[in-house]
Amino acid sequence: MELYTPETLISEEEIIQRIDALGKAITQNFEGQDLIVICVLKGAFMFCSDLIKRINLPLKLEFISLSSYGDSTQSSGSVRLEMDITANIEGKNVLIVEDIVDSGLTIKILMEIMSVRKPKEVRLASLLFKPSKLKHPVRIDYLGFEIEDKFVIGYGLDYAGRYRELPYIGVLNAGN
Secondary structure, three states: OOOOOEEEEHHHHHHHHHHHHHHHEEEHHHHOOOEEEEEOOOHHHHHHHHHHOOOOOOEEEEEEEEOOOOOOOOOOOOOEEEEOOOOOOOEEEEHHHHHHOOOHHHHHHHHHHHHOOOOOEEEEEEEEEEEEHHOOOOOEEEEEEEEOOOOOOEEOOOEOHHHOOOOOOOOOOOOO
C-alpha cells in the first residue's frame, strides 16, 4: 500500500476556527427562522457536519449529489445530478454547503435547480474558493478560505475516492 502524507495547506485548527465564525454568522443572519441545509455530497460532508453543529437554529438537513470530476483532477465541463433532495423547499430559507468553488459550473447548475423550486432565499457556504479558476460568476455568502490553484485533498475532498479522511486540507502531489 502506498504511504503518502500531503503537504498541509490549511490545518485542522484553522478549519475549526473558521467554521466557528461561519456558524455564528449564519446563526445571526437567520435568527428566529428555520433553515434547510443542503449538503453537496460527497466532498462537503465533513464541512457540513461540523458547520451544522455550530449553527444555533432549528434546521433540517438534506443531501444532494452532483458530479463533474469523476476520478480526474480536472472538471469534465458537464454536471450530472446523481441524487436529489427529498424536501420541498418552496418558501423556505436554504443554505447550500459546498466543499469548493473553482470554475463555478456546479454551483451555477445547482442554483438553477434550486431556483425553479421557489425557495424564500438561497445562500451558499463554501469551505474553499479558487478565484483564479472561476468561469461562472458565483456569490459565496459564507466562505471558509480562498486558495491558490492547487488540487487539494482532505477534510472531505478526495482524489479518486481517496484522502477524504484527512483532518486537514492538503495539496495533492506537493513536492512528491
